Amino acid sequence: MSSHSPPPQIKVKPWNDPRVRSAVFQIIAVLIVAWVGYSLFQNTLTNMASRGISTGFGFLNSTAGFGIVMSLIEYNESMSYGRTFYVGLANTLLVSALGIVFATIVGFIVGVLRLSNNWLIARLALAYIEIFRNIPLLLQIFFWYFAVLGTLPSPRNSLSLGEVVFLNLRGAVIPKPIFETGSGLIGIVLLVAIGMSFFLARWAKRRQAATGQFFPVLPISAALIIGAPLLVYFAMGSPIGWDIPELRGFNFRGGITVIPELAALLLALTLYTASFIAEIVRSGIVSVSHGQTEAAAALGLPQRRVLRLVIVPQALRVIVPPLTSQYLNLTKNSSLATAIGYPDLVNVFMGTTLNQTGQAVEIVAMTMAVYLTISLVISLFMNIYNRAVALKER
Amino acid sequence: MAVHQPLPDLPPPPSERGIWGWFRQNLFSTWYNTIASLVVGYLLITWLAPIVNWALISAVWTGDNTDDCRPGAACWIFVQQRLGFFLYGFYPADLRWRPNIVFVLFLITVIPQFFSGAPGRKWLALFGITGLPVLAFILIKGGYFGLDPVATSRWGGLMLTLILAYVGIIAALPIGVLLALGRRSEMPVIRGICVTFIEFWRAVPLITILFMASVMLPLFLPQGVTFDKLLRALIGITLFQSAYMAEVVRGGLQAIPKGQYEAAQALGFGYWRSMRLIILPQALKIVIPGIANTVISLFKDTTLVLIIGLFDLLGAVRSTLSDPAWRSVAAEGYLFVALCFWIFCFGMSRYSQNLEKKLDTGHKT
Numbered sequence: 001m002s003s004h005s006p007p008p009q010i011k012v013k014p015w016n017d018p019r020v021r022s023a024v025f026q027i028i029a030v031l032i033v034a035w036v037g038y039s040l041f042q043n044t045l046t047n048m049a050s051r052g053i054s055t056g057f058g059f060l061n062s063t064a065g066f067g068i069v070m071s072l073i074e075y076n077e078s079m080s081y082g083r084t085f086y087v088g089l090a091n092t093l094l095v096s097a098l099g100i101v102f103a104t105i106v107g108f109i110v111g112v113l114r115l116s117n118n119w120l121i122a123r124l125a126l127a128y129i130e131i132f133r134n135i136p137l138l139l140q141i142f143f144w145y146f147a148v149l150g151t152l153p154s155p156r157n158s159l160s161l162g163e164v165v166f167l168n169l170r171g172a173v174i175p176k177p178i179f180e181t182g183s184g185l186i187g188i189v190l191l192v193a194i195g196m197s198f199f200l201a202r203w204a205k206r207r208q209a210a211t212g213q214f215f216p217v218l219p220i221s222a223a224l225i226i227g228a229p230l231l232v233y234f235a236m237g238s239p240i241g242w243d244i245p246e247l248r249g250f251n252f253r254g255g256i257t258v259i260p261e262l263a264a265l266l267l268a269l270t271l272y273t274a275s276f277i278a279e280i281v282r283s284g285i286v287s288v289s290h291g292q293t294e295a296a297a298a299l300g301l302p303q304r305r306v307l308r309l310v311i312v313p314q315a316l317r318v319i320v321p322p323l324t325s326q327y328l329n330l331t332k333n334s335s336l337a338t339a340i341g342y343p344d345l346v347n348v349f350m351g352t353t354l355n356q357t358g359q360a361v362e363i364v365a366m367t368m369a370v371y372l373t374i375s376l377v378i379s380l381f382m383n384i385y386n387r388a389v390a391l392k393e394r
Numbered sequence: 395m396a397v398h399q400p401l402p403d404l405p406p407p408p409s410e411r412g413i414w415g416w417f418r419q420n421l422f423s424t425w426y427n428t429i430a431s432l433v434v435g436y437l438l439i440t441w442l443a444p445i446v447n448w449a450l451i452s453a454v455w456t457g458d459n460t461d462d463c464r465p466g467a468a469c470w471i472f473v474q475q476r477l478g479f480f481l482y483g484f485y486p487a488d489l490r491w492r493p494n495i496v497f498v499l500f501l502i503t504v505i506p507q508f509f510s511g512a513p514g515r516k517w518l519a520l521f522g523i524t525g526l527p528v529l530a531f532i533l534i535k536g537g538y539f540g541l542d543p544v545a546t547s548r549w550g551g552l553m554l555t556l557i558l559a560y561v562g563i564i565a566a567l568p569i570g571v572l573l574a575l576g577r578r579s580e581m582p583v584i585r586g587i588c589v590t591f592i593e594f595w596r597a598v599p600l601i602t603i604l605f606m607a608s609v610m611l612p613l614f615l616p617q618g619v620t621f622d623k624l625l626r627a628l629i630g631i632t633l634f635q636s637a638y639m640a641e642v643v644r645g646g647l648q649a650i651p652k653g654q655y656e657a658a659q660a661l662g663f664g665y666w667r668s669m670r671l672i673i674l675p676q677a678l679k680i681v682i683p684g685i686a687n688t689v690i691s692l693f694k695d696t697t698l699v700l701i702i703g704l705f706d707l708l709g710a711v712r713s714t715l716s717d718p719a720w721r722s723v724a725a726e727g728y729l730f731v732a733l734c735f736w737i738f739c740f741g742m743s744r745y746s747q748n749l750e751k752k753l754d755t756g757h758k759t
Contacts, residue, residue, distance in 0.1 A: 026583035033587060040614045047613045118427045119420035120434050134739035135732045136694035139708055143732070146715070147725035332599035339701055350605055360609045368598045368606075375597035 044361065059357045060085070066352055068343045070259050081353050088348035089370060095262060095344065096331040096374075099269040103330060104323075106270060107277025114282045125278065132275035138336050140272055145264035145340045152260075155251050166245055172258040173245040182239040186229045193228040197221030261342035265334065273330045277323060284319035285311065317389050324382035328375055335371075345370060449729070459719060472720045473730050479714065480730075483550015483705045489542060493553050496530040500556075508745065510752070523564050530557070546624040550705035552734065554624075558631060558696040558706065563689055565632040570639025571678075575669065577640065578647050588640070595637035600695055603630045608702040627699045635692045642684035646677030679753050686746030690739045697735075707731055 014020045048055060060082035067077050072090040075083055114125040132140070150169070153159065158168040166173040197217070204215035233240070245255030288311050296306040338347035345367060354363045405411070409418055421431040453468035463469035473480070482490055503522035506512035534557075537543035549557070576588035595603070607630035608623060615621070621629070650673055658668030678685070700709030711727045714720050720727075 022581045026581050029581075029583055029587060039616075043616050044613045047615075047617065050617065117420075117423065118430055118434075120431050120438075124434060124438070130740060131736070134690070134694075134736045134743070136697040136708070136735055138697045138700075139728060139731055139735065142708070142712065143725070143728040147728050150724065335599040335601045336698070338601065346599070346601060346605075350602065354609070360613065364602065364606050364610055367602055371599060371602065372594070372597045 048361070053358055053360075055361070057362055059359050059362075062357075064353065064356075066356070068348055069341075070262065070343055081357060084353050085345070085349050085366065088343060088345035091342070091348070092331075092334055092337075092344040092346075092370075095265055095269070095334045095337065095342070098266055099273065099330050099334065100327050102266065102270040103273035103277055103326075106274035108281050110274060110278035111281025111285070114278060115285060129275045129278050132271050133279075137268060137272045137333055138339055140268040141264055141336055141340055144267045145260065149260045149264050155247065158247070158252075164244060166247075166252060169260070170251070170257065171260045172263060173252045173255045174258065175245065176243040176254065176256045178241040178243050180239040180241060182236040185236065186232050186239070189232045190225070190229045193221075193224045197224050200224075259342070261337070261340050264340060265337050265342050269330055269333060272333075273326055276326050276329075280319055280322045280326065281315075284315040284317075287318045288314045313389070320382065320386055320389060324379060324386075327382075328378055331374055331378070332371060463723070468726050468729075469723050470726060470730075472714065472723050472727065476710075476714050476720075479551060480707060480710050481551045482553050483710055484548040485544060485550065485553065486542075486548070489536070489544060492533045492536070492541070496526075496533050497553075497556075499526060499529065500560075527561065527564060546622050549624065551710045552707045554699075554704065555693075555696050555706045555708075558628065558699060559689075559693045561628055562631045562635055562692050562696070565628075566635035566639050566688075566692070567685070569632065569636035571643050571674065573636060573640035574643035574647055577644055592637045592640050595634050596641065600631070600634050600698055601701060603634050604698055604702050606630065623702065623704060627702060627704060631692070631695070631699075635688065635695075638688050638691070639685070642681050642688055643677065645684060646679075646681035647673065649680050650677055682750050682753065683746055686742060686749075690742050693738060693742070694735065707734060 061080050063078055064081050064084050065077050066084075068075055068084065068087055070091060071087045072094060073086060075087050110125045110128055113121050114129065116122045116125070152167055152169050155166075155168045155170055158166040158173075160166050164175055197220075200221055201217050204217045208214055243254045245252040247253075292310055292314065293306060296310040301309065334344060335346040337344040338351055341347065350363055350367045354360060357363070406415070409415060422428040448466065449468045452464070452466070453470055454463050455470050456474065457463070457471040458475070459471070462471055478487065478490075482493060485493065500522075503518045503526060506515045506518055509515075512518075532538050533541070534549070534553075535544065535546070573588050573592055576584050577592060579585050579588070604627060607626040611621065611626050611629070654672060654676065655668070658672045661668075663671065696706055697708045699706055700712065705713060708731050711731050715724050715727050
């Protein structure tokens with residue numbers, strides 16, 4: 001006979017039952033959110049009606065009528081407000097992309113120098129990091145724009161770097177490449193060389209796994225990628241020319257002018273973000289335990305390959321997630337452009353266009369949607385990458 | 395019986411000892427290190443010497459206006475001349491004792507936090523997050539107890555920067571903790587609301603939020619209800635920072651092993667009690683560096699309010715620089731603000747590192 005009897009059914013009071021309670025809480029939360037959303041919506045409608053603000057996106061088709069100092073796509077005053085959105089967006093993407101590239105390069109260099117066994121260099125890197133990350137970005141932008149670039153000479157007395165690049169109050173003028181006939185071939189050859197070295201690397205890896213024979217992929221693919229286009233370049237008779245800027249009267253003709261707003265913003269974003277990236281890189285490298293280095297050395301790997309095959313892949317695993325958020329921060333921080341008048345999305349669209357049309361709700365919503373999308377896309381790509389390098393546990 | 399007597403250790407070779415040994419090890423260990431040290435040292439001296447000379451040695455410290463400045467030397471006159479404006483903005487000069495009292499009280503509550511043995515530290519901290527803001531509001535705003543009211547549009551300078559940062563932190567931390575708990579909740583609706591809220595605020599730049607707070611908030615509110623500009627900025631900053639704070643706290647919550655949650659349940663603790671007594675104290679301790687980083691970034695972000703027309707420290711200096719009389723001292727002005735911010739931010743980061751070391755009980759895996 002079993003002495004076990006089923007446990008007595010305890011009658012739980014409904015207000016003590018976790019399921020009932022959680023359901024009630026959630027219903028209350030939904031009701032509160034719905035009520036807040038509804039009242040905000042109602043308030044907005046009544047407020048807009050009382051101020052005579054029309055709703056809808058019809059304003060995007062009307063003529064903008066204001067000029068923009070810098071535009072990557074074709075733009076003039078007779079184009080629509082919708083076009084100003086794209087101009088601002090392109091400028092935002094430009095400064096973010098350039099900033100990400102430069103900040104990554106500077107950040108990695110400083111992060112590695114921070115670990116140098118040369119006391120002077122390590123301290124210098126530390127000083128750079130501590131100075132730049134503890135000063136507000138907006139202040140740095142102002143400093144570069146007003147206190148440094150603002151003191152450059154007028155175009156007639158430009159500072160020149162080898163009579164090719166000129167620096168003055170209106171920005172930096174750099175030579176512009178002119179692609180003549182046949183230059184397209186160079187690009188094609190470059191792409192083919194990159195593709196070939198990619199397959200070469202795969203083939204070499206497979207061969208090494210199968211036979212153990214090592215193939216020097218890096219020098220050969222470097223020679224391929226640099227050498228092949230150069231060869232074609234000379235074979236075609238140097239089809240890429242340079243349009244060198246020239247001083248005509250009070251301003252420069254030819255070349256590409258980098259406006260000072262872009263230069264200041266880029267400089268500040270790069271130096272500021274690089275100081276964070278440097279710390280991320282340093283902590284990533286430090287996080288690889290010394291045993292790994294020793295184990296690799298015990299296997300007889302030479303120093304350079306220890307770095308490339310053992311330390312860097314493991315350090316990247318630690319570096320990538322915070323690096324992603326720095327990239328996102330840089331993109332969002334590029335909106336500070338509006339403080340010095342670089343025509344980015346916030347300055348053009350949320351600034352001038354909003355002031356002219358008064359369509360606050362639509363414009364703010366569109367601007368925020370852009371940043372939301374950028375954030376989601378970057379974190380999506382980084383998540384994919386992160387999954388690829390994450391620890392593969394058995 | 396012969397007992398083995400080890401000889402005393404030889405002293406390290408002279409090349410490894412003393413200042414020369416240090417130099418040899420840290421600067422001239424290999425030939426490339428030697429070259430690097432010499433090149434960097436040379437560049438440092440040639441760059442730093444003129445800067446130090448410009449900023450300190452030949453700088454002009456006293457005078458009345460830019461006429462007293464010399465070319466090729468920093469002109470600190472305007473900092474000295476406009477210091478009152480940089481510290482208080484347009485706050486009436488004869489009422490500045492009120493923010494001064496608040497500042498002294500602030501120091502009294504904050505300084506003991508740096509010393510573990512200070513008497514009444516916990517009570518002062520409690521006062522700092524409850525009584526002090528109320529008292530500060532009454533004193534600085536005025537309008538109660540016969541104090542002359544001062545409109546918030548006249549607040550400015552370092553005072554405004556500190557107010558924005560302090561209120562932002564005190565409001566954002568509890569909201570952030572609640573959001574983090576919500577994001578870890580088992581109730582899907584609550585979790586969904588919190589995730590949406592956090593991800594939305596984290597994805598958009600602060601500047602668009604400040605724009606939204608200053609342009610759109612009046613549209614959202616029922617007619618007749620108005621907030622002044624400072625309060626709108628504060629709401630924007632608080633919501634923005636609470637999302638970041640939530641993510642930091644979530645990191646701490648996730649790092650707590652499941653056994654801790656289960657142990658709390660086994661002891662019969664309810665949700666709030668287990669969070670308050672078991673989970674949060676551990677989680678918050680882990681994320682102190684993260685919280686400190688958020689606080690520092692909030693402090694730096696307060697400068698953005700100048701874009702919506704508030705005169706914080708940077709805004710005050712900028713408006714002075716737009717005055718033709720002081721136009722030529724832009725570099726000095728920005729360096730002054732940079733130094734102020736740097737001292738605060740660097741101090742906070744050092745303090746958080748110390749705190750981290752002190753609180754490290756070795757339970758971290």
